[in-house]
Amino acid sequence: MRKFVLALAVLVWLIAIASPARAQAPKATDYPAPKPAFPGQTGAPAPQKTSPPLAVETVVSRLDSPWAMAFLPNGNILVTERNGEMRIADQNRVVHAPLAGVPGVKVVGAGGLHDIVLDPHFAENRLIYFTYYAPPPGEDPGVWPNSFYGRQLNLPLAERRAKPLGTEHAARARLSDDEKSLEHLQVLVDGFDRRVLFAPDGTLFVTGADRSMLYDAKGDPADHQVSDPDTLRNFTGRVARINPDGSIPKDNPFLGQGTVLPETFSYGHRDPEGVVINPATGDLWLDEHGPMGGDEINIIHAGKNYGWPNVSYGRQYSGEVVGSGAQVKEGTEQPIYYWYPDIGPCGMMFYTGDMFPDWKGNLFIGALYGKFLVRLVLDGNRVVAEEHLLADLGQRVRGVQQGTDGSIYVITDAGNILRLTPKK
Numbered sequence: 001m002r003k004f005v006l007a008l009a010v011l012v013w014l015i016a017i018a019s020p021a022r023a024q025a026p027k028a029t030d031y032p033a034p035k036p037a038f039p040g041q042t043g044a045p046a047p048q049k050t051s052p053p054l055a056v057e058t059v060v061s062r063l064d065s066p067w068a069m070a071f072l073p074n075g076n077i078l079v080t081e082r083n084g085e086m087r088i089a090d091q092n093r094v095v096h097a098p099l100a101g102v103p104g105v106k107v108v109g110a111g112g113l114h115d116i117v118l119d120p121h122f123a124e125n126r127l128i129y130f131t132y133y134a135p136p137p138g139e140d141p142g143v144w145p146n147s148f149y150g151r152q153l154n155l156p157l158a159e160r161r162a163k164p165l166g167t168e169h170a171a172r173a174r175l176s177d178d179e180k181s182l183e184h185l186q187v188l189v190d191g192f193d194r195r196v197l198f199a200p201d202g203t204l205f206v207t208g209a210d211r212s213m214l215y216d217a218k219g220d221p222a223d224h225q226v227s228d229p230d231t232l233r234n235f236t237g238r239v240a241r242i243n244p245d246g247s248i249p250k251d252n253p254f255l256g257q258g259t260v261l262p263e264t265f266s267y268g269h270r271d272p273e274g275v276v277i278n279p280a281t282g283d284l285w286l287d288e289h290g291p292m293g294g295d296e297i298n299i300i301h302a303g304k305n306y307g308w309p310n311v312s313y314g315r316q317y318s319g320e321v322v323g324s325g326a327q328v329k330e331g332t333e334q335p336i337y338y339w340y341p342d343i344g345p346c347g348m349m350f351y352t353g354d355m356f357p358d359w360k361g362n363l364f365i366g367a368l369y370g371k372f373l374v375r376l377v378l379d380g381n382r383v384v385a386e387e388h389l390l391a392d393l394g395q396r397v398r399g400v401q402q403g404t405d406g407s408i409y410v411i412t413d414a415g416n417i418l419r420l421t422p423k424k
Contacts, residue, residue: 026319028293028341034313034327040382042313042338047377047385049358053423054389059409060089060417068115068347068399069411073123076179077417080130082112084141088179089417101173101182104141105132106166110209110271115195119172119244120202128182129172129204129244131193136164168193170206172244188246189263191238195275195347200282203241203249205265207272207286210237210308237308239272239286239300241265253303268306268332269298274348274365281381287345287365290314291322295342296335297365299381307332313340337376337383344368347399353406355421366397366410373397373410390418 036042065082072078077089084105085098105113111133119127135141170189173182192208199205240263241252254260271289278285284300294314298306311329312322328334339345346366351359363383365374371394377385390397395412403409408420 026292026315026317028315031315031319033340034294036338037328037334040337040384041335042340044337044376044383044386047375047387051359051375051387051389052356055421055423056390056393057419057421058416059419060093060095061415063087063095063415063417065112065413066398066411066415066417067113069401069409069417070116070118070128071401071404072118072179078116078118078128078175079417080113080116082114083107083143084113084132086113086116086130086182096179099175099179099181101176101185103132103169103171103185104135106135106139106141106144107133108144108165109146111166111168111193114193117196117198120198126175126177127172127244128175129170129188129196131168131170131196131206133193134167134169136166139166167191168208170196170204170240170242186246188244189240189242191261192240194272197275197277197284199241199284200277202244204244205275205284206240206242207269207275208238208240209271210269237267237269237271238264239266239269239275239284241302265302266300266304266306268304268308268310270308270312273344273346276348276350276363279350279352280361285348285363287348289344290338290342292317292319293340293342294322295339295345297337297345297363297383298333298335301333304333305331306335313338314342336381343370343372343374344396345374346397347401347411349400349402349408351402351408353402355406356408364400364408366400368396368398368413371396373400390420 063081067080067082070078075091079087079089084107086102087098088096114131116128116130119125168191169187170192171185171187173185176183189206192206194207194209197205241249242263243249248262252262254264255262269288272286273289274287276285286300287297289295290312291314294312310323311326311332313327315321344367346368348365351362351364363376363378367374372388372391375387375389376383395414397410398413399411401409410418
């Protein structure tokens, strides 16, 4: 028996070495980098003045895939975990039990419990706003393997569309006085489960990824809808603009256009992972994941088309071009900056504090694939320098936020909230 097993092992080895090498999955670097539409649109140089040494303090650890946080007036931190739980981390670094009253979440692929912000009048009304992916009716909340998407692809197209995987929600609720539960939950809008942000005028921006991003065996999108206003009603790669109670602002750009849902503010987005208001201009800035390469920063304007899935600086995961292969197309907006290869940009922040005076006005972005914190130096709306911080930690940076004292807080997928201050 032992000889048979040995002979079988040798045969398998001989077949393996005689067979052609298995093809490696394509990478962005296997293909020529796309040509930028204007100078400085990608590949900015390092800053002339390097950043000071940083003191990196772990404020909270051992969280389960933290996604976002909000500073409460009493100094506590409200944290969302992708697995569907919200927690309070107090000033003594104690992480409390999950809040009661959080709606059921479906965790699959990129779906889960995501962003959270406080109402501008939180001190009076204690309202919070958050985004999450909910299971369809009749299905219990839970964590699903990523292979679930593959099984879904085996269904006929009509059945896939008729049988949703789940529903993206943006919602609000009241945080109880004892900070132990959510009360009076209200779903505000469907189809959006990424970032949520208050605009200077008091309206609410909410971002949604292109939920037709189910991939076939080659890694290419299997069910895309064209980013065209005539077919936009079910297109989910959008930025929504709503009032805090979920009603539609009377000056939204597509009101009265029957093919476009009235909450739509902009469209043609693939996967918006970070949003921020530029304090110098009041404009909405957004970063989003490209496919293989082509991560972008866009300045969002009402009613504009940002190109996906027709225009991209990246490639499909199979190596095929996106759409016709164009990076520029009439009627679509250009990103002010892009990365090729991709870095996986996520949460973003304009720094306005005094603790790092040389960083005032700089844009910071977490990088998931890159595993660093990006610092971008700007000249108006143009990126003129790029620096990567915290690369030595080797952690996927999910979010970045300015503390009340001007320090910088960073969320990592390793379960940590870090605080950055100048090293003394």
